[in-house]
Amino acid sequence: MPGRDAPAPDHLRSLIGAARDGDRGSVARLISLVERGGADATAAVAALHPHTGGASTIGITGAPGSGKSTLTSRLVARLRQEGHEVGVLAVDPTSPFTGGAILGDRIRMQDHAVDAGVFIRSMATRGHLGGLALATPQAVRVLDAAGKPWVILETVGVGQVEIAIASEADMTIVVVTPGWGDGVQAAKAGLLEIADVLVVNKADRPGVADTVHDLAGMLDLAGGGQAWRPPVVETVASEGRGIDELWDTVLAHHAFLRSDGLLETRRRARLRAELRAILLARLQVDLDERLDGERFEQVIERVASRELDPYAAADELVAVR
């Protein structure tokens, strides 16, 4: 099978060693390696895995224009102020571009470009098998193994894929803006479901009180007897307002997660989902190999001529696997 030759274990070991010693180039190369998938990625994940588990991860999601990037940048600055190193993965499933080349990435880099304690990377591998659902946890693993105590997963959009990715963190921050109350109820419910912390950004705009009230009402409806009620934090990220309060909230949730085994519960649920995704990706490869042949075309022909219906055709294709 092409690409099945694993990289020399020595090479991988020295790459991981360099990444753990703080070499940014090695971190970047490792992320590229796990993003590409295949045997190289498998070998890298195997070598990285024993070094992981130390990073706390934060997912940040919200509608386009809610100021997520600015908020992320401020949160990174706050983490740096505390002396913590930070890794940031900016995930955009709608973009075909990955790596460090996209505009958003360059904008994000500006504030932290000369800070060796911050590693920022864009991911946008929508074409991949298993896609970002598989690539994101591996990239987090690289930053975790490289010793970043904090890793932020920022998603660019707010679709189902983005929500799924942002919720692949220990803690998820959902960013809204005043006027958000006008949005579609179902989409709001989906966001609220995954929120550990709610941020009303651009809180210097009109309507902030209504939005906070709206969120409180939805939280009242959702949460009877929860041990953690998502706090609502008002920020003006562009001016740095509310960031201290957000940081305190992050720390409070961090302590809460560790207090009652919830962190381990969440991480195990993520491992289950990841394992399922790995197995599903393999099944899809098998399936596509089976569906690439003369026999499949003959069955399609019979469905097209109405001799077979699609479900009977599926039965036939499975019977001769």
Next chain:
Amino acid sequence: MPGRDAPAPDHLRSLIGAARDGDRGSVARLISLVERGGADATAAVAALHPHTGGASTIGITGAPGSGKSTLTSRLVARLRQEGHEVGVLAVDPTSPFTGGAILGDRIRMQDHAVDAGVFIRSMATRGHLGGLALATPQAVRVLDAAGKPWVILETVGVGQVEIAIASEADMTIVVVTPGWGDGVQAAKAGLLEIADVLVVNKADRPGVADTVHDLAGMLDLAGGGQAWRPPVVETVASEGRGIDELWDTVLAHHAFLRSDGLLETRRRARLRAELRAILLARLQVDLDERLDGERFEQVIERVASRELDPYAAADELVAVR
């Protein structure tokens, strides 16, 4: 297996007979049947399939607020003016509601509520296995078998799922509005890729010339030597302006599709995708059965303790299947 008792063939035959005789209740019941999935759906599809192939399908997609629903309503009126019956499936993958109960549905119904020649149905089965990717072609099959010569698939949003669904038609209309040029380039490219016809709706607003120019530029970039260059039609759906031109364009594309075997090529590609989705859904059921047990939890435990990495864990789980 629960739900594996197929409905009595006689009952199905009479339901399909009534649907083909124009009974709306039977059409609705058949769609509910295929939406629910399981053995009932399989039996219904088998019974419907021989009666299909006569319907021409149009997908309509575009950003929220682009006026898709109004445009769809106008197009339905135009089709009725020509004496054609029409089926409309309004698909919203972000909504948990399905059937005829949602607000959007009632709004859409208003113009055509008393017209027996129009059948409108909302679909929003995001929770389903295989989801709308599987349910939509089956619902189209019901309307096709019921003798609707035209079926419109209107999607509410513009995410990847919606684009995929709208492109599951013989012809796809993409609706934009003036000012669309300010959007994200990648998202635009994804929409343009599937467009057979481009509509600039709300063409009484400022910026329409820029938008038309922008689209023409993107089409120039995309299409060297294509047999069909997507026409750009300006409409003001709220006033019915441009609908005649849109209808002429639909007919022109309709004729084009039939002229060189392209229609059959497209329909076969859709059948391939549908068969793949059916098989994949079955594999997922098998997978989830395998992942629901003590052995899986033991493997997760070993991954959590860093004894196994996720890919090695996947190998183990596959080995003992």
